[in-house]
Amino acid sequence: MLWNNELTRLLKVQYPIVQAPMLGVTSPEMVAAVSNAGGLGSLPVGGLSPEKTRELIHKVKQLTHKPFAVNLFAHSIPEYNIQEAEAMRALLKQLKQEHGLATEIPELDSLKFYTYEEQIPILIDESVPVVSFTFGIPDDASLQQLKQHGTILIGTATCVDEAIVLEQKGVHAITLQGIEAGGHRGSFLHDALPQIGLMALVPMAAKVVKIPLIASGAINSGATVKAAFTLGAVGVQIGTAFIASTESLAIPAYKEALATAQDTDTALTQVFSGRWARGIHNAFMEQLENSGSTLPPYPVLNSLTGALRAEAQKQNNGTFTNLWAGQAASMYVRQKNSAEILMDIIKNTEQ
Amino acid sequence: MLWNNELTRLLKVQYPIVQAPMLGVTSPEMVAAVSNAGGLGSLPVGGLSPEKTRELIHKVKQLTHKPFAVNLFAHSIPEYNIQEAEAMRALLKQLKQEHGLATEIPELDSLKFYTYEEQIPILIDESVPVVSFTFGIPDDASLQQLKQHGTILIGTATCVDEAIVLEQKGVHAITLQGIEAGGHRGSFLHDALPQIGLMALVPMAAKVVKIPLIASGAINSGATVKAAFTLGAVGVQIGTAFIASTESLAIPAYKEALATAQDTDTALTQVFSGRWARGIHNAFMEQLENSGSTLPPYPVLNSLTGALRAEAQKQNNGTFTNLWAGQAASMYVRQKNSAEILMDIIKNTEQ
Numbered sequence: 064m065l066w067n068n069e070l071t072r073l074l075k076v077q078y079p080i081v082q083a084p085m086l087g088v089t090s091p092e093m094v095a096a097v098s099n100a101g102g103l104g105s106l107p108v109g110g111l112s113p114e115k116t117r118e119l120i121h122k123v124k125q126l127t128h129k130p131f132a133v134n135l136f137a138h139s140i141p142e143y144n145i146q147e148a149e150a151m152r153a154l155l156k157q158l159k160q161e162h163g164l165a166t167e168i169p170e171l172d173s174l175k176f177y178t179y180e181e182q183i184p185i186l187i188d189e190s191v192p193v194v195s196f197t198f199g200i201p202d203d204a205s206l207q208q209l210k211q212h213g214t215i216l217i218g219t220a221t222c223v224d225e226a227i228v229l230e231q232k233g234v235h236a237i238t239l240q241g242i243e244a245g246g247h248r249g250s251f252l253h254d255a256l257p258q259i260g261l262m263a264l265v266p267m268a269a270k271v272v273k274i275p276l277i278a279s280g281a282i283n284s285g286a287t288v289k290a291a292f293t294l295g296a297v298g299v300q301i302g303t304a305f306i307a308s309t310e311s312l313a314i315p316a317y318k319e320a321l322a323t324a325q326d327t328d329t330a331l332t333q334v335f336s337g338r339w340a341r342g343i344h345n346a347f348m349e350q351l352e353n354s355g356s357t358l359p360p361y362p363v364l365n366s367l368t369g370a371l372r373a374e375a376q377k378q379n380n381g382t383f384t385n386l387w388a389g390q391a392a393s394m395y396v397r398q399k400n401s402a403e404i405l406m407d408i409i410k411n412t413e414q
Numbered sequence: 415m416l417w418n419n420e421l422t423r424l425l426k427v428q429y430p431i432v433q434a435p436m437l438g439v440t441s442p443e444m445v446a447a448v449s450n451a452g453g454l455g456s457l458p459v460g461g462l463s464p465e466k467t468r469e470l471i472h473k474v475k476q477l478t479h480k481p482f483a484v485n486l487f488a489h490s491i492p493e494y495n496i497q498e499a500e501a502m503r504a505l506l507k508q509l510k511q512e513h514g515l516a517t518e519i520p521e522l523d524s525l526k527f528y529t530y531e532e533q534i535p536i537l538i539d540e541s542v543p544v545v546s547f548t549f550g551i552p553d554d555a556s557l558q559q560l561k562q563h564g565t566i567l568i569g570t571a572t573c574v575d576e577a578i579v580l581e582q583k584g585v586h587a588i589t590l591q592g593i594e595a596g597g598h599r600g601s602f603l604h605d606a607l608p609q610i611g612l613m614a615l616v617p618m619a620a621k622v623v624k625i626p627l628i629a630s631g632a633i634n635s636g637a638t639v640k641a642a643f644t645l646g647a648v649g650v651q652i653g654t655a656f657i658a659s660t661e662s663l664a665i666p667a668y669k670e671a672l673a674t675a676q677d678t679d680t681a682l683t684q685v686f687s688g689r690w691a692r693g694i695h696n697a698f699m700e701q702l703e704n705s706g707s708t709l710p711p712y713p714v715l716n717s718l719t720g721a722l723r724a725e726a727q728k729q730n731n732g733t734f735t736n737l738w739a740g741q742a743a744s745m746y747v748r749q750k751n752s753a754e755i756l757m758d759i760i761k762n763t764e765q
Contacts, residue, residue, distance in 0.1 A: 222678045242593060243611040259677045260594040260611030262641065263632035263741035267677050270745075281614035290613065290641040326610045326618050327573045390614035394621075 065413065070275040070298040073215060073235055074193060075130050077101030078409055080288075081217075081238070081277055082401065083302030084134030084195065085246060085387065086110075091119055093310035093401045095126030100402035105195060105300075109136030110362055113181045120189045132193035132217065133186055135179040137201045137251075141360045145171065148359045151367055158350060159371050162383060166374035174366045180205065187212050195219070197240075197249035198338070198361075200232055217277070219249030222257035226268045226276075237272065238300050239264050241280030245303050245329065245389035247340040256331070256339050261291065269295025281391040285411030303388050304395035304404055311401075316381030320345075324392035335372070335385040337364035343392065346382040347375075416764065421626040421649040424566060424586055425544060426481050428452030429760055431639075432568075432589070432628055433752065434653030435485030435546065436597060436738065437461075442470055444661035444752045446477030451753035456546060460487030461713055464532045471540045483544035483568065484537055486530040488552045488602075492711045496522065499710045502718055509701060510722050513734060517725035525717045531556065538563050546570070548591075548600035549689070549712075551583055568628070570600030573608035577619045577627075588623065589651050590615050592631030596654050596680065596740035598691040607682070607690050612642065620646025632742040636762030654739050655746035655755055662752075667732030671696075675743035686719055686736040688712035694743065697733040698726075 070079040082089070082097040084107035094104030106123055108116045116133075123131055148171055155168045179196070183205045186194055194209055195217035201209075209216060210233065218229035219238045226237050240249050241261030250257050259267075265278050278291035279300035291299050305311060307318045320343050330344045334351035338361040342348070351358075358364055375383035395404070421430040433440070433448040435458035445455030457474055459467045467484075474482055499522055506519045530547070534556045537545055545560055546568035552560075560567060561584065568587045569580035577588050591600050592612030601608050610618075612631050619627055629642035630651035642650050656662060658669045671694050681695045685702035689712040693699070702709075709715055726734035746755070 223676060224678070241611055241613060242609070243614045253678055255678070255681070257678050258593070258609070259741050260592055260613065260632060262592060262612040262638060263594045263677055263745075266632075266635065266637055267742055267745060281611060281617075284617065286617055286644050286646065287613060290644045293637050293641045293644060295637065325574060326614055327575070327604055327606070327608050330606070390610050391618055394618060 068297045070236060070277065073275060074103055076103050078405070079277070079298035080405060080408070081105060081132070081298060081300040082305055082405070083246070083279060083300045084132070085302055085306065088306050088311050088313050088387070090310050090312050091122035091126060093305060093308060094123050094131050096310055096401040097405055098127045098129040098131045100405045102405050103130060103132055103193065105132040105134050107134045108182060109134060109197070110177055110365070112177050113185055116182050117185050117189065120185070120191060124189070130192040132195045133191045135182060135194065135196040135201065137179050137196040137199040138361065140176045140178060140362070143359050143363045147357045148363055148367070151356055151359055151364065154354055154356055155367060155371055159374070164371055164374045164378070164383060166370045168367060169370060174363065176362050176366070183208060186214070193217060195238065197247065199251040200229065206232060220268070221248055221250040222253070222259055222264070223267050223271060225250070225252045225257075226272045228252065230272050230274055234274070236275040236277060236298070237268070238277045238279050239268055239296065241278065243280030243390040245341050245392070246387040247336070247338050248331070250339070261294065265291065265294035265296050281389050283391055283395040284408060285414055288408060288412045301408065303392050304408070305401055306388070307396045307398055308401040308404055309398065314376050314379050314381065316379045317386050318396070318398075320381050320386050321388055321392045322396040324388055326390050329388050329390055329392060333358050335365070335368055337361035340385070340387060341389065343386040343388050345386060347384070419648045421587060421628065424626060425454050427454050429756070430628070430649035431756060431759070432456060432483070432649060432651040433656055433756070434597070434630060434651045435483070436653055436657065439657050439662050439664050439738070441661050441663050442473035442477060444656060444659060445474045445482050447661055447752040448656075448756055449478045449480040449482045451756045453756050454481060454483055454544065456483040456485050458485045459533060460485060460548070461528055461716070463528050464536055467533050468536050468540065471536070471542060475540070481543040483546045484542045486533060486545065486547040486552065488530050488547040488550040489712065491527045491529060491713070494710050494714050498708045499714055499718070502707055502710055502715065505705055505707055506718060506722055510725070515722055515725045515729070515734060517721045519718060520721060525714065527713050527717070534559060537565070544568060546589065548598065550602040551580065557583060571619070572599055572601040573604070573610055573615070574618050574622060576601070576603045576608075577623045579603065581623050581625055585625070587626040587628060587649070588619070589628045589630050590619055590647065592629065594631030594741040596692045596743070597738040598687070598689050599682070601690070612645065616642065616645035616647050632740050634742055634746040635759060636765055639759065639763045652759065654743050655759070656752055657739070658747045658749055659752040659755055660749065665727050665730050665732065667730045668737050669747070671732050671737050672739055672743045673747040675739055677741050680739050680741055680743060684709050686716070686723070688715035691736070691738060692740065694737040694739050696737060698735070
C-alpha cells in the first residue's frame, strides 16, 4: 500500500503526512483536525511558558485521541549586546509611530525567555506521543528522558551533516527542510545558512541516513508528495497549505497575500525574530533591512518585535507582521478546513 | 514509452536528457558523445568570438550527425566604471603575486567583448539544429531569423514569470534552472536573484506554461529524473555529472573537489564573472568577497579574472579558479565517458 510504511508504523498514523508546526498560525483545532483525519498534527510551543504549553496540550487532547506532535525550539538563550538591543527598540518605536501601531515596545528588563528544558517535564507528564524539534538538538538528558517514556523524537535538518548528527543522537525520524520551505530555518550546524533544495537534499540524506526521512518545503499536491517519495523520503511535512484553513490563526491579509504570492515574492530574513526565516516580502522587512541596524539575536529580537506584530495583526495589517510562506505559497490557498486540505492532497496523490 | 514525449519529438532525440552547456568544461567531444548516445549535447559558446564559435561547431559536426544544441549568452554589454575596474585589476595583480600565478591581468583597453548578435549568422549558416540561451532573451529579429531557418529554441528561466516571458517570445521549450543547479544563474527579470528550488519551480511553471519544460539542478540519477517528470517536466538537463567525464576539460583538482563536495560546500558568488553562479567555495571566492571591492559587471570581471583562472588551471590549482558545481555535486563522480554517464542515468531511471 502507498501509505503503509516505516513512518506510519513508527508514528501510529494512517498517512505519513505531518502538518507543520506554525507558531501564530497553528491552533489546537488544526492539530486535532489533521490527527483525526489520519495525519500527524503538530502543536508549536517553541518559546512558550510551561503553563501555556500545558494549556495548549490539554486543548489538543480534548479534541483528539489520535497521535499528535509537540514542537520545541531546541536553542539556548544567548548573551546579547544591550546597546544594540536598545538601538533596535528605538527604531521599532519610531516605526510604530510612523505607521499608527498603538503598542508599547517592551523594555529589555521585562523580557522573559523560556527554554525547552522547562517544557520537557510537561511533555512527559502529559505523555505527548511525538516530540519534534528545530533550531538544534535538546541536551542528552532530555532526549534520554523522553525516549525512556516512549516518546517518538523527530529532529529537523537543513543539510546532510545535520541529519547525520541527529541520527547519531538517536532520534527516530528526521524532517529534511528544503530551501523551499516557509517559516524559520531549523539550521544549527553551520555559520553559513544551508540553502539546499529538496531535489539535492533528500537523495543525499537518504544515501547516508537509515532512519525515516520527512521532506518539507513546497509540498502541497499529489505530484510533490510523489516526487518527495521518489527522492527517498517516506513522509512529508506540509505547512503553507494549512495557513488558509478555517482552523488557522492567520489574519485575512495574510491569507490574501498567500493567494497571490509569486515564487519570487518570498525571501529569507532575520528581521522579525533574529533567526533566518522565509516569508512574503513586505514593508517591515524592507524597512528593517534598509535601516542598517544590527539585529539582536533570537529570541531577543523576536520578543522586541512581538508587540508590534501583534498590533499589526489586530489591524489586519499584513505589512508589519511576519507572513511566513514557502516558495510555492500560491499553489494551495482554497479556504477549506484542515481535514479537507489533507484529504485533497491524499486523494490527489492516490490518483 | 517512458522516453517518447513532446520534447524528444521536438528535439528529434531518443532521450529527453540535455547535457548542460558548461563553458570551460564541455568539449566538442562531450557534446558529440551525448548526442551520439541519444541525448542532446550542448556546445557552450557564450562570449566566444565568431571564429571560435564556428571552429567549435565544425568540431562537433565532425564527431556527430545527431542533433545538438549551441548555447548563447543573451546579454548586452554594459557600461562600467573605469575606476572600479582598475581597482579590481590592482587587487587581482596583488593576488596573483601573493599566490605565485605568473600571468598578466589584462589592460582594460585590451578587453574585447563579443555578443550573441555576431554569432547568429554563423548558427544559421551552420544550420545548428537547436539553439539554447541564458542570461536573457535574444532580440526579436534574431529569434525570428533562427525560427525561419527551422532552429529549435530553448530559453532558460529561474522563476515562473521568466518562463511566461519566454513562452510569449515564442521559444519552443524552457530549461527551468532550480537553485540547486551549478554554474551561472540564467536569471534576467528581477533585481533580486530568484532562488527557487525545483520542488516549487517545476509545478508552478507547469501550471501556467504550455511548452515543454526541462528541469535542471541536482539531476543525476533515476530517482531525480523521475521526480522531475512527476513534478511536470518532460525533460532534464544534467551538468555536474558530466564534469568528471573523460571528455571533460575540467582539471584534476576540480574533479577531486567534486568527489568530496558536501551539499553545504557550494555557494552562489559573483566574484569570478560579475554574474551570480554556484560553485564549490574556495580561496578565491573568500578573498574577493572579503576584500569589500566593488565588482565590475559581467563580462568585464569575467575577462579580468580569466587569465588568472587559466594560470591556476595550468597549475592544477583549484583554489584560484571557478569550480562550478550543483548542490548534489558528489552524487555522481565516477570517471566514465559521457555516453556511459548518460546510459547509467537512463538505465537507473528505467529500473
